[in-house]
Structure formats: C-alpha cells, structure tokens
Amino acid sequence: MMGSSIAVSLLLSGHPIIAIAPIKGEKEKANLHIRKLFRYCDKSGLLSKSIPAYLSSLHITEDFYELKSCELIIECVVENREIKRQVYERVEKIVSRDAIIATNTSAIPISILQQDLTFPERFIGIHWAEPAYGTRFMEIVNGSNSLPLYANWVYELAHEWDKEPTLLKKDIRGFITNRLMYAEFREAFFLEKCGITTFEDVDKAMRYDAGSWMTFMGLFERMDYIGLDDFKVIFEAVFPDLHNGDGVPEIMEYLVNKEARGTQDGMGVYQYTKEEAESWEESFAKFNKDIYRLATEFLEERNYSENEFLERNK
Numbered sequence: 001m002m003g004s005s006i007a008v009s010l011l012l013s014g015h016p017i018i019a020i021a022p023i024k025g026e027k028e029k030a031n032l033h034i035r036k037l038f039r040y041c042d043k044s045g046l047l048s049k050s051i052p053a054y055l056s057s058l059h060i061t062e063d064f065y066e067l068k069s070c071e072l073i074i075e076c077v078v079e080n081r082e083i084k085r086q087v088y089e090r091v092e093k094i095v096s097r098d099a100i101i102a103t104n105t106s107a108i109p110i111s112i113l114q115q116d117l118t119f120p121e122r123f124i125g126i127h128w129a130e131p132a133y134g135t136r137f138m139e140i141v142n143g144s145n146s147l148p149l150y151a152n153w154v155y156e157l158a159h160e161w162d163k164e165p166t167l168l169k170k171d172i173r174g175f176i177t178n179r180l181m182y183a184e185f186r187e188a189f190f191l192e193k194c195g196i197t198t199f200e201d202v203d204k205a206m207r208y209d210a211g212s213w214m215t216f217m218g219l220f221e222r223m224d225y226i227g228l229d230d231f232k233v234i235f236e237a238v239f240p241d242l243h244n245g246d247g248v249p250e251i252m253e254y255l256v257n258k259e260a261r262g263t264q265d266g267m268g269v270y271q272y273t274k275e276e277a278e279s280w281e282e283s284f285a286k287f288n289k290d291i292y293r294l295a296t297e298f299l300e301e302r303n304y305s306e307n308e309f310l311e312r313n314k
C-alpha cells in the first residue's frame with residue numbers, strides 16, 4: 001500500500017518512477033492500486049494533466065537491474081531487517097556510488113539498518129505518511145553514519161513534492177511523529193484495559209479534540225495559544241499518573257496472532273464488512289482532499305502574516 005502511495009506522490013511531482021515489484025502477483029496488484037489512487041487524486045483536484053500522462057512516467061518491473069540510472073531509491077518493504085538487508089544488497093550492486101538509498105521504515109532505527117550497507121554514509125530515512133500524495137508530512141532522518149549532505153539534498157527536494165519536511169539530525173527510534181503517537185497508543189490501551197473507557201470513546205476524544213485543531217497548529221503552538229500557566233499545573237498533576245509500561249497490550253498480541261489486518265480483511269480492534277472497509281477508503285480519500293486544502297490555505301495565510309510582521313518590525 002505504502003509503496004504505491006509514494007509512487008503516486010512522486011509521479012505527481014513530475015518524476016519518472018521505476019517501481020520494483022519482486023513478489024509474484026505484486027506487479028499486477030500495484031498497477032491496479034496505483035490507478036485507483038490516481039482516480040482519488042483526480043476527484044481531489046490534485047491532477048494538472050490526464051491520468052495516462054502521469055502513468056506514462058511509471059515503469060513497474062520485477063528486475064532490480066532497471067534501477068541502475070536512479071539517483072534516489074526508496075525502500076518500503078515489510079519491517080523485517082533481514083528482508084531489508086537483502087534488498088539493500090541487491091540495490092547496491094546495481095546503482096551508482098552516488099545514488100541515495102533511503103528507507104520508509106517507522107520501526108527500525110536508521111543507524112541499525114545502515115550497518116547492512118557497503119556505503120552506509122549515503123543511507124537515510126524518508127518517512128512518509130499515508131496517503132503519501134495527500135499529506136504535507138515528511139520526516140527525513142540521518143543515521144549515525146549518514147553524511148548530512150544526502151539528507152539535506154532530499155530535504156530541499158521534498159519541498160518540490162509539496163511537503164513541509166522535518167529534518168532529524170540524530171537518529172532515534174520512532175523518529176518524532178511515531179514516538180508521540182505511540183505514547184498516545186500506550187495510554188489509550190491502558191485506559192481501556194482498566195475499564196475507564198472504551199476504544200470507541202478514545203477514538204471520539206481524539207477525533208473531536210486534537211482532531212479539531214492539529215492541522216492548524218502543533219503542540220507547542222497550542223500551548224502558546226491557550227496559555228502556559230495552565231499547562232504547568234496540568235503537567236504537575238497528570239504526568240505522575242500516566243502509564244509507563246513497556247509491554248505489548250494483550251489485545252494486540254491476540255490480534256496479531258490471529259493475523260488480523262484491520263480494514264484489509266475486516267478483522268481488527270473493530271470488525272468491518274467488505275462494504276464498510278471500502279467505505280472507509282473512499283471517505284478517507286475525500287477527507288484528505290479537504291485537509292490538504294485547508295493545511296495549504298492556512299499555511300499560506302500564516303506565512304503571509306509572519307512576513308508582514310517581520311516587515312513591520314525591521
């Protein structure tokens with residue numbers, strides 16, 4: 001899913017894309033999924049030319065050798081270090097010495113993965129959000145052996161992908177967004193297990209509180225907007241009571257052992273019919289259209305206000 005979404009994002013930005021689909025049957029699935037994502041893009045008003053015109057810059061193949069001329073290679077296979085190592089080994093035998101090799105991992109530190117490369121200094125993390133073509137999010141991560149010039153080059157290029165990237169000069173497990181999100185997951189599972197709330201009410205709280213302002217402002221901007229005094233009192237009272245366990249929640253162990261895949265197979269924390277799962281995908285595409293538009297609109301407005309403020313205070 002993620003590889004197709006990244007390919008669409010880069011095609012929208014005008015890049016020619018060579019997509020590797022080495023597993024039997026994956027090539028056909030990827031082709032169908034990418035076409036479906038372009039239909040979502042079309043409905044969202046993200047296209048400046050026809051879908052066939054974009055697809056003419058896409059080549060899906062099983063042959064790693066066709067990566068030979070690529071300047072940037074992005075790996076987004078399963079979160080298994082050995083499988084990733086095998087991919088990097090094949091890629092490094094083919095691409096030029098100056099080509100950048102990147103991973104979309106959100107679970108394995110860049111500093112660990114780059115140990116498996118012959119030239120670890122040109123390896124970085126490029127962490128996308130789903131859908132890659134419909135968000136402004138991106139994290140670019142240096143590993144302990146990465147040369148900053150490679151991450152800096154991608155950081156500048158990412159602005160041409162309509163991203164507002166963050167650059168991590170130091171590798172840390174989970175990067176920024178996932179560390180914050182996983183802390184929320186841990187607390188949410190704890191509250192449900194203790195019988196304090198339900199999964200449904202956790203989701204409501206996230207949607208209608210944080211979900212109502214996070215596209216407009218970040219955490220520290222929110223603090224400044226509300227006022228700092230209240231936060232000091234809240235931190236003193238709440239921080240000592242937050243859950244700090246390091247185990248996997250029992251329900252997650254159960255679902256993983258059952259090989260549940262959420263909306264992809266109808267079984268997850270919630271249960272879904274085929275029609276409900278398809279409805280989620282359609283609705284999320286429409287939602288991202290509006291969120292992307294709003295994020296762009298208010299970003300431009302705020303940038304204008306900041307520039308006006310700087311001009312007045314020269």
